[in-house]
Amino acid sequence: MNFTRWSVCLPGTQRRAAARDDRSSVPAARGEYAGAGPGSAAPDGNTPKAFGEVSEPAPGPALEDLPARELLGRLPAPVALVYGPDHRIAYVNDAYATAFGPRPIGATAADAMPELDELSLLPLMDQVLRSGTPRTVKSRKVRNGSSYTVTCTPVATPAAHGKMDGRTSGKGSEGGVLVHAADVTDHAEAAERLRTSERRHRETAVTLQRSLLPQELEHPDDLRIAATYQPGGTDAAVGGDWYDVITLGAGRTALVIGDVMGRGVRAAAVMGQLRTAVRAYARLDLPPHEVLQLLDGLAAEIDASQIATCAYAVHDPNEGRLVYASAGHLPILVRDEDGSVRRAEDPTGPPLGTGGWIHTSGTIALPPGSTAVLYTDGLVERRSEDIDEGVAALERALSGANGSPQVVCDRLIRSLGVTAEHDDDVAVLVVQHPARTGANAELFHNASLDLLGGIEAAPRARAFATGVLTSWRFPVELCDLGVLAASELVANSLQHGTPPMRLGLRRTDRRLIIEVTDGDDHLPRRRRAEPVDEAGRGISIVATIASSWGSRRTPGGGKAVWCEFALPQ
Secondary structure, rough: OOOHHOOOOOOOOOHHHHHHHHHOOOOOOOOOOOOOOOOOOOHHHHHHHOOOOOOOOOOOOHHHHHHHHHOOOOOOOOEEEEEEEEEEEEEEEEHHHHHHHHOOOOOEHHHHHHHHHHHOOHHHHHHHHHOOEEEEEEEEEEOOOOOOEOOOHHHHOOOOOOOOOOOOOHHHHHEEEEEEEEEEEHHHHHHHHHHHHHHHHHHHHHHHHHHHHOOOOOHHHHHHHHEEEOOOOOOOOEEEEEEEEEEEEEEEEEEEEEEEEOHHHHHHHHHHHHHHOOOHHHHHOOOOOHHHHHHHHHHHHOOOOOOOEEEEEEEEEEOOEEEEEEEEOOOOEEEEOOEEEEOOOOOOOOHHHOOOOOOEEEEEEOOOEEEEEOOHHHHHHOOOOHHHHHHHHHHHHHOOOOOOHHHHHHHHHHHHHHHHOOOEEEEEEEEEEOOOHHHHHHOOEEEEOOOOOHHHHHHHHHOOOOOOHOOOOOOHHHHHHHHHHHHHHHHHHHHHOOOEEEEEEEEEHHHHEEEEOEEEOOOOOOOOOOOOOOOOOOOOOOOOOOOOOEOOOOEOOOOEEEEEEEEEE
């Protein structure tokens, strides 16, 4: 193969040849001239420069003077030259033969060079031959496990159209393609190791995140609840979104959603600590704003550089509303039975961990038939639009969302365009207060009695409890235990509390709830009564016979003491 006739048509060859001709017309610049010995005068009479003086370097050999075969043969990278529309082999260097084996000259690349097919280069070579433009493919792998970055460069011969400056067109040209492959196996393996490490790190963070979320939601008697957590796509690190449902007793339920700013295992770990703290503070049965006040101080102690948002709401079935507080979190949305959507508009405080803010509680109605949605910013925030537009889009989606809580969750996720490759993690908590009718409604009843007149209210309370529990058709044993518990709670309130006092009885499909409220805010505690003590046994008796009991301070001052009995299945 005559490489000279190919090399003269490589792009830029003519310009270099012209430059060489210009240099050949310039006299030698070393102070020595043809036909003159050392020290001889130049034709213009000037004396040559003495030894040691700086002189211009002699021009090196031009690129066109170097043999192409020798240059390509010494390259450590595989090189092949093919020509014609069927890509017949013109040349392969030693590195190519070592990497892929010797190749017969004149054979077509499709038949004799299977590695080009493995690298998906044959269609690319057709494109290069037609367009005259070099093309490069990066990090392609062949069967032996090696990876190559391959550049296909067009070359041309002047046989058909003369010198064409590296571009060929028409059926008569003898254009070819120079294939240069760089072995990038080490780089590809390092990149794959990095991707594997990142994938394992992400899987660890996702596993940690999911393990810190509730493995199974608590299901209150009066609410139907579903939640969804979806981590961000493979290009997004796991964040610190979380949710929780906490039964507080006496039919009350705490709903929590939060988001720790940041990504990775650290954010997930901080989220786990905050969620644990929320559950602990919730057991104190404090108002929502007091829970967030405690959580704010704890967040600063955990990590002052981590900012978190949180919304904490409490549902009381006797009130038909949500009492909530928010620390920098997005507003709760409530969909009424007619499809209208309301937004919790009360002002929110700054995120947790900032300190120096007094949080307050707000309320939003949650009547039977309504649905509340708590969510994190990943559901509504998009880089191309304002977050208020995302919340408005969520309102529109919620307005038409019917069905069970899980169906509503899935529909909101789809409507907001959240996919497996979403750039942020998403948590959604859907809470429904169902409107019960028919036989189902017979399983939910309330009855109450104002305790007036001092100590003589005790027998009236016992008679009231007996009549109500009997009308609810409870077993005799459960009726007796319920009357005993009501008597003890009423006696404790009459002795230690202040008016106004009230006895409340409530039944659901799973439990009987007895609650006594009064105007004194000192919470009772269970203590061990000595044999000679004449008092102090009431709360101990209640704690012994009931499934659970507790007490809390009421918002208007005073307290509520309650106990629960599980109904027989």
